[in-house]
Structure formats: structure tokens, C-alpha cells
Amino acid sequence: MHAPSPPSRHVEITLRGLLLGAAITVVFMAANVYMGLKTGMTFSSSIPAAMIAMGSLRLFGGSGILENNIVQTQASAAGTLCNVILILPGLVLIGHWQGFPFWQTTAVCGIGGLLGVAFSIPLRRALVSGEELPYPEGVAAAEVLRTGQGETGARGLRDLLTAAAAAGTIGLATTGFRVLGEGLHGAVAVGGAAFRLGTGFSLALVGVGYLVGIGACLALLTGVVIAWGIAVPLLTVLGQGEGATASEMAESVWSGQVRLIGAGIIAVGGLWTVGSLARPIVTSIRAALASARASGSGMPGDDQPRAERDLPITWVLGAALVLAAPLAGLFWMFSGSAELGGLHTVMVAALTVFAIVFGFLMAATCGYLAGLLGSSSSPISGIGILTTMAAAVLLPLLIGTSAGPEGDRFVIAAALLVASVIVTTASIANDNLQDLKTGRIVGATPWCQQVALIAGVLVGAAVIGPLLSLLYEAYGFVGALPREGMEAANAMPAPQAALTSQIAVGIVHRTLPWTMVLIGAGLGCVLVAVETRLRRSGLTFPALTVGIGMYLPLAVEMTIAIGGVLAWLAERRLRHRARPRGEADEAQAVEGARRRGVLLASGFLVGESFVGVVLAAGDTLAGRSAALALVGPGFEPYATALGLAVFVTGLAVFFRVIAADPGRATG
Secondary structure: OOOOOOOOOOOOOOHHHHHHHHHHHHHHHHHHHHHHHHHOOOOOOHHHHHHHHHHHHHHHOOOOHHHHHHHHHHHOHHHHHHHHHHOOOHHHHOOOOOOOOHHHHHHHHHHHHHHHHHHHHHHHHHHHHOOOOOOHHHHHHHHHHHHOOOHHHHHHHHHHHHHHHHHHHHHHHHHHOOOOOOEEEEEEEEOOEEEEEEEEOOHHHHHHHHHHHHHHHHHHHHHHHHHHHHHHHHHHHOOOOOOOOHHHHHHHHHHHHHHHHHHHHHHHHHHHHHHHOHHHHHHHHHHHHHHHHHHOOOOOOOOOOHHHOOOOOHHHHHHHHHHHHHHHHHHHHHOOOOOOOOHHHHHHHHHHHHHHHHHHHHHHHHHHHHHHHOHHHOOHHHHHHHHHHHHHHHHHHHHOOOOOOOHHHHHHHHHHHHHHHHHHHHHHHHHHHHHHHHHHHHOOOHHHHHHHHHHHHHHHHHHHHHHHHHHHHHHOEOOEOOOOOOOHHHOEOOHHHHHHHHHHHHHHHOOOOHHHHHHHHHHHHHHHHHHHHHHHOOOOOOHHHHHHHHHOOHHHHHHHHHHHHHHHHHHHHHHHHHHHHOHHHHHHHHHHHHHHHHHHHHHHHHHHHHHHHHHHHHHHHHOOOOOOOOOOHHHHHHHHHHHHHHHHHHHHHHHHHHOOOHHHHOO
């Protein structure tokens, strides 16, 4: 594949572009942190950022495709840097932190993110230029950039803002005023077996389902069936659950045992990914080193093709060495209160080396898998669990578990901290390789994109700590409320952080129900085989997502699945209506509708999440939860009925729009 010809406009990095990218990063970071703590899932900000850039910069005289590309590259950090919430809230859940200290939280995200950018540089030549990997999301973003000039950009911005306003208004009425219910849920007992049913009324979660697609949603539903249709009823029949009601028994079995089956599935999925990609990773590293020797180490100049001008390859090793110092400082500061004696320096050095070496391997793995299946299919959850398990096993061997009065908790906290750094590193490298694919298609300069992502990492790292603190103080986490008198029902689940914390605690305390983990591992082997077989047929059924389906709250999963089913039904209907015009028109109609659906779904996420953050700020200032509530608990049955009516109406409108035939609209 030959690099495209340089575009006529070479302007890439501009002050207005960097400022706009920073603003978009903050907004989408807030949305992703809120949605991630609520559901355990985040969304890519690249495509909506590109549309916002095209629409906004038009107000200042217009922009070229390369400037728009830089904005989306910078803002894409918001969709990946926030993956730190998969692990970091565990420090609060285990009681090691009482909040999110600004400098330590910023350091985790900033150092981990910068390492991710550095690691993506040697991987670019091998994984983006040297391999014929599809990078589906990077190609989609490039297509949006190429076709989004002119009036299309303004129309896309209107779609996104309209969807955001609708979802935000509904979110205000639901979470703020409490006049709309959040969902339907209940449990029934059949014999001794407890079954739980439910769904939420969130348009944002419907948007998540639309974005991840029917394949991932079917995998998610498979996890739901295994968890709530088989495992929970069976274990409650065997008397494993605690509680007086069917709902309490089902919840007890799910949270204490069934989620660990999901962890076993995710662990096997992550190990299989790392093992299967060992050869491509080694090949990629060798190719990168060979390219470095051939091209030299100086800053690229005009003598090199535009598409091959990276930041100097020697900067990678230099950055890793330079960043090792503040990383070691982070670990030293974190462990300062522990009574480690002479082992303090040894532990800090071991954690630093582990974070850099393991972080590079995970960055390469995620980058390769992103090229095959897209960023959303990269095993970030599996990497978080695997890293936590490895650290929780190795640290007690290094320093023991009696280092001071709270030695066990410190070991668990240290495992979670190093896992947070590695997850951040892998996420950013994964994102940058996808962005570099986009840039290669539109003729961008790699080093400009790498600089833009560094800016995005720095902005995101500066705001994620205050965002986490704001949401924690306003809502709390399930099992960890910041103060007495808060409504436990409004607490953020932080499901993946809760799971990794549970695993780390179980390993260190030697209380982890390994039977459940091993059952999950066995299921994971079967699911990996199924995934491999289906992939050969061009189908997506990620085993990791089945594991996720076993530990996300049921109402969240069912609502996400609705979005995936709507996307599938809309595409089927659209193909049927456009087919008489020929295959080319059919493909064009589906792609146009899909692009509009992505913007609407992203708008749902931004609108609801942003309102959630604003309400959190209001509750924090008021010093109490539900400060804007207009009704009391007695209104709940009416709120549920109203919420259902609004939700169904929203689904109908959304389906009508995403199933509309653009070809007919334009004649």
C-alpha cells in the first residue's frame, strides 16, 4: 500500500486547533469518566471530535483536513486515558485512599500516557506502515475527515448537539429532578432458584450499544445468559446466596462468585491474545529497530517522505529513561508510609521496571489487536486483570505481607497502582496507532500527530483527578461512600475497578474462590475457540466481552444490548430499501446512515454524561445527594411509568433516524 500524495494544505498544528482540541478533550473526558464509572465501558471520541472540529473551525474561516485531523488526534486521548478508571478507583474501594489525591492521580495518567506515546513510535513503522492491518476505526475516522468538509461537517455537528441536548434533558429529569425512572428491575424465585430481570432507560447506554455493534452485544448477552440464566439460579438452588428475598440472594451470589467466573474468562482471553501475538510483536520490534538503523536518529527533514517523519526514534529510549525517574518517584511517594525497611528501594525499582517492560509488551499487543479488530476490541480489561493478578502474586514474594500494621492492604494497593500505569500506557499506545492510521490515509505527518497526542495526554491527566474526586464526593462508589447519610442506590458501580480489587484482595488474603476463577478459565478456553472460528468467517464474537457481560450490572447490559440490536435492525432495513439501486448505492447508504448514527450515539453519551457531571458538582456544593429532586419516594411508580414512555419514544425516534435512507433524502 503506497502512502497517499501530500494534500494541498500542509497546515497541521495551530494554536486554535490545540485550544479547541483541549476543550473537546475536557468535555469528552468528563463524559467518559462518568460513563466508565457507571457502566465500566467508555467510547471513542475521535469521530465526534473530528465533526466538532470541522463545524467549529468553520466559524473562524474554515480549516483543512490536516488541522481537523490534529484536533481529533488530540481529543482522542479523552476516550482512552480514562481507561485508568478500570483500576484506579480500587484504591478507594479497599480504603487505601479516601479520595483521589491530585498529584498522584495526575502522575499515574500523565506518566503512563507519555510512555504510551513513546512506545507507539517504534511500533508505527511495523504495525501501521509495514503491516496490511485494516485498523477499522482509523479508516472510519479518515473517511469522516475526507467527506466531512463543506456542509457535511456543519450537519454532523448539528446532529451531535441535538442528540446531546435530548439525552441531557432526559438525564436532568431522571437523575436531577427524579420525575423519570431510571429503569425496570425485579427478581423471581422458582423453587429454590433466583432469577433477576431488568433493563435501564438510558439513551447513553443505547448509544454505547450502537457504537460497539451487534457482535459485541451478542457476546455481552451470552455473558448475561451464563451469569443470570445459569450460574446465579444454580448457585442459589445450592444455597450459596445470602438474603431474605430472591433479589438479595441473586445479588449476593452474583457479586461474590459469578463475577469471578467472568474474571476467569477475561484472564484466559487476555493470555490467549498475548500468546497468539508473541511472534508478530517480536517481528514488529525487529522491523522498528531495522528502520531506525536505516533512517538514522536525527529529526526528520524534507528529505524523508511526509508519511514517514516520526519523532526521532532515539527519543523513545530517552523518554523511557527520563520517565522512569518520575515513575520511580511516584512509587516511592506512594509507599512512603509503609514500613518496608531496606526493601523500600528494591520494591520501587521492581515496580518501575515491571511497569516499563510489561507496559511495552501490552502496548504492542493492544496496538496489533487494534489493527485487526479496532480499538474497542483491544483487551484493556484483560490487561488490567492480568497485570493486577501478576503484581498481587509477585509483590508478596518480594516484600512479604507483613510490612507494617496494614501490610496486606499496602500490597494490594501497590498492585492496583502499577496496573493503573500499565493500563494507561497500553490504552494510549493503542489509540495513537489507530490515529496514525487515520493520518497515513489523509497524508498527515506522524510527528505532528504524536505531539498532538502528548498535548491531549497532558490536558486529560490534569483534569481526570478533579473529575474523579467530584463524582466520588457526589455519588460515592458501591461499597465505599465518602460520608454518612448518602443514598447507596445512587452510588457509582465502578464495576471493573471493583472486580480487579476483589481479585487482588482475594489473592493476597488467600481467600479468592479459585474454583469460580477456574470454571471461568475453562469457559474462556471454549469461548476463545469459538471466537477464533468465527473470526475466520469474518464475524466478531469477542470472548473478553462475554466475561464483561458476567460482571456488569444487569440493567446496564440489557440497555447496551438494545442499542446493538437497534443498529442491526436499522442496517437490515436500510439495505433492503437501498438494494434495488445497486450494490454501490447500498453500501453508500449504509455508510452514510452509520456515520450519522455514530454522531447521534456519541451525542447521547456526551449529553447524559455531561449533565451527570454538572449534577455531581451541584450535589457536592449543596452537601447532599439529589439536591434538585422535585418528588419524593412515593412518586417512584409514576416516575417508572413516565421513564418507560420517554425511553420507548426515544428509541422509536432514534431507530427512525438511523434507518432512514440518505439516498432517498437526497434524491
